Amino acid sequence: MGLKDSSGHPFTSSAAHSTARxxxxxxxxxxxxxxxxxxxxxxxxxxxxxxxxxxxxxxxxxxxxxxxxxSGASSHMIHGGIRYLENGEFRLVRESVVERNRLLRIAPHYVKPLQTTIPIFSTFSGVLAAPLRFLTHKQHGKPKERGAFLIKLGLSLYDSFSRDGGSVPRHQFRGRKRALAELPLLHPGVKYTATYFDASVHNPxxxxxxxxxxxxxxxxxxxxxxxxxxxxxxxxxxxxxxxxxxxxxxxxxxxxxxxxxxxxxxxxxxxxxxxxxxxxxxxxxxxMGGTKGSHIVLDHPGLLAACNGREIFFEHTDGRIVLIYPMGDRVLVGTTDVDADMSEDAVCTDGEIDYFFDLIGHVFPDIAVNRQQIVYTFSGVRPLPRHDATQPGFVSxxxxxxxxxxxxxxxxxxxxxxxxxxxxxxxxxxxxxxxxxxxxxGMARKVSTAKLAIGGGAGFPDSDAGIQQWIKAHMNGSRDADRVAGLLTRYGTRAEDVIRYLDGGPDNLLRSTRELSVRELEFMAAHEQIGHLVDVLVRRTSLAFRGLVTGELLNEVADTLAEPLGWDASERAAEIHHAEEVLKRYHGVEVHSLVA
Structure with missing residues (x-):
């Protein structure tokens, strides 16, 4: 039994999945x-x-x-793309900023404001190189880091695109003393920080x-x-x-x-x-001429605390724009940008992991990281146009x-x-x-989606107090605040449909995690087109992303899905082995279920 291709598309079994979809x-x-x-x-x-x-x-x-x-291997950012300004992609940046603001309004259950800080180590560096980069879309010689003057110019232009209906604050500059007061573990050589807001999507x-x-x-x-x-x-x-x-x-x-x-x-x-x-x-x-981008997810309380709730977005020594930012109790680090070989698996390599550790040290030199702290890796191929001699970072x-x-x-x-x-x-x-x-x-548009709420974003509470009120209203004797909060996070206000389903019969939380129950998995099987066990772990929940998949969880989820999806004993075992293989091969996660 083997995987189908480099995107993790699964095996085909002539005996499996006898239940008609x-x-x-x-x-x-x-x-x-x-x-x-x-x-x-x-x-x-x-x-x-x-x-x-x-x-x-x-x-x-x-x-x-x-x-x-x-789509599932992105940096989980909803952003205007400030770095695209030096490529002259003003139309794209303007559209991106408008759409970022729009998604904050129409998909508030998944798209959240993201405070972003740029550490800056010089004042005028890059001023002479920037026009050449802009005109040729190439890096000439050793990269010249972008100094405060260039970043201030870019952020001012970036802010101007938010004037019509902008929903995030304008950028702010900090000198060294205030920068280190806010982020004390930053490299002591920092001269300034620039802080602005974009947005993130934790559940793409x-x-x-x-x-x-x-x-x-x-x-x-x-x-x-x-x-x-x-x-x-x-x-x-x-x-x-x-x-x-x-x-x-x-x-x-x-x-x-x-x-x-x-x-x-x-x-x-x-x-x-x-x-x-x-x-x-x-x-x-x-x-097409796609480039590969990889990321790692770390369970690292020290790095999490160092970020102080914000994304650290900066230029590494090779000129590549990279990022470190907290996602719940984990830290996402990315990303690379290399020409993709479509005949090979899109996976995070050892060399890329070394690169990520190096970039962390560039801004947080006193924070040690190691491979044991990696709980998940992922890679994808960006759908970029064919670019021939153009360097990957400059491709439109x-x-x-x-x-x-x-x-x-x-x-x-x-x-x-x-x-x-x-x-x-x-x-x-x-x-x-x-x-x-x-x-x-030969048809005319009838409906605009510009202001139309997406799914569980309709009626989503617009304040922390509103969220707490929603949670309290949906609690009962068997469903505590943490469970309701988890459902609201996973489904937005569509959680009401899930809760009605949960209340339609006897239900129990799984033994291996308090984040899922038997009836919730049955709801997913009935309404969310689950084809494989791994779909639940990687895309219907964030359990794999956060490094929470265990052998016990694999077995328990497979047992619960077997009846609604029509898996017999051999198909159930095949699904577990397939999940283990995908997690190891594409995400660097080794799980042993003890299934023969």
Missing amino acids: ASVANLRQRPNARVLIVGGGINGVGTFRDLALQGVDVALVERGDYCQGA ERLTLDVLQDGEKAGAAKAEGSARASNYLSLASVKSASAGSSTVELRDELTGEVFDFTADIIINTTGAWVDLTNQAMGAASSF RDYRIERRAPEAGGSGAVVLSLVGGKWTTFRALAEHLSNDVLAEL
Whole structure:
């Protein structure tokens, strides 16, 4: 039994998963749609939601789990991209700042303000090199660190993009004395700090699920089955083309079964795999040139305390912009930016770990770190455009849409391929893609998503006092404040649906963790398209991210999921082994379940 590919897409077993999946059945029963989206990262899912809200008959397929690729391997930031200013990407930065502010309002359950501090070690360094970097998009010679003058200029411009409806404070500068008073473990050679606010998303996978379910709900409200989506379903090939449409072969990655599906427009949002997907559709392209970014997660109370609740965002000695920031009781450190080899696994290497330890020492020289403190690692391939000789750090983070027209005579579907795209701008990007699709279909936009709350962000308490009141209102004799707070964190106000389900029958917390119960896992199996045990650990919860997966937990979650997902004893054992292999191979986590 082996893994399918370098994104952790799972094994296929002809015997496994005998229970028919409703998500696949919905597509097989009516094997056509006006629009087929291929790729279930945040941009594909965002476009699915937008089109469903317009009343478009749309389907989405994802070959692995939702948010499994680059969308789930991000730095967990929702940010304007201050460093893109020196690349001259002013349009992207402006759009990103606007979208950051917007997501703070429409997805407050997952997107939170993030205080960010830049340690600065010089005043005028980089002033002469910066124009050359700006004009050539290359690093010339040894990197010149950006001094206070350049950073002040950039942050002032950054602030100006927030003027219309900005929801975060403007930046502040501190001299050495005040900087070390706020962050006493900073390198004593620091001359200034600059502090500003961006935002973070601690649960990108769950935000993606919320966006997806919004789309499904919108489709159900307009016409039964007009918005359908399934994970673990891949596009294998194009079977045929007719006037204005194409028929593709879809493959169920859990059973190996195949069936045909017809669409008038195909949207390729497969990220770094866009070219390979186009090749599968019989029209090879060379749009992509992704770079790999890795991160580590540390259980390190000393480093956590040193950050003092804020992200430390700075330029390392090689000119790379890197970050250290607290996520709950863990610390995230990242990221690298190297050309990706698509034939190899995207994993965090020993060399990258050494690089992360070095960058921590650059700003916190008195804090020792070691490999035993790493609880999780992850890597992804950014869906960047082909960049030839351009250095990875200077490749544009903006996006574009490539249109492939039908063949001569009008045979075949229109294919729209997304090149680029980042987490922060997913809503605006989805709106752009949807507008292109609406133009192709001769339809007008009916609904704007600009102010539309996402999933569990609707009615989310807007203060700490409101959150405590919500928690108190949903407690009962068997559900204490910690349990309710965990549900609110995981689902936002959609936790009310989960709580109703929990109260519908006898329920018990798992022995191996107080963060999950039997009925909550059954709810996930029924409503969140779980294909594999590892989906729960990595994407439906943050247990793996925080280094909380044990052999006992693997066994207990597998036991609970076996009945609703139709696993027999051998399938249950296979799922445990698969979870162990994914965690070790892609996340540096060794768990031994003692399953034979």
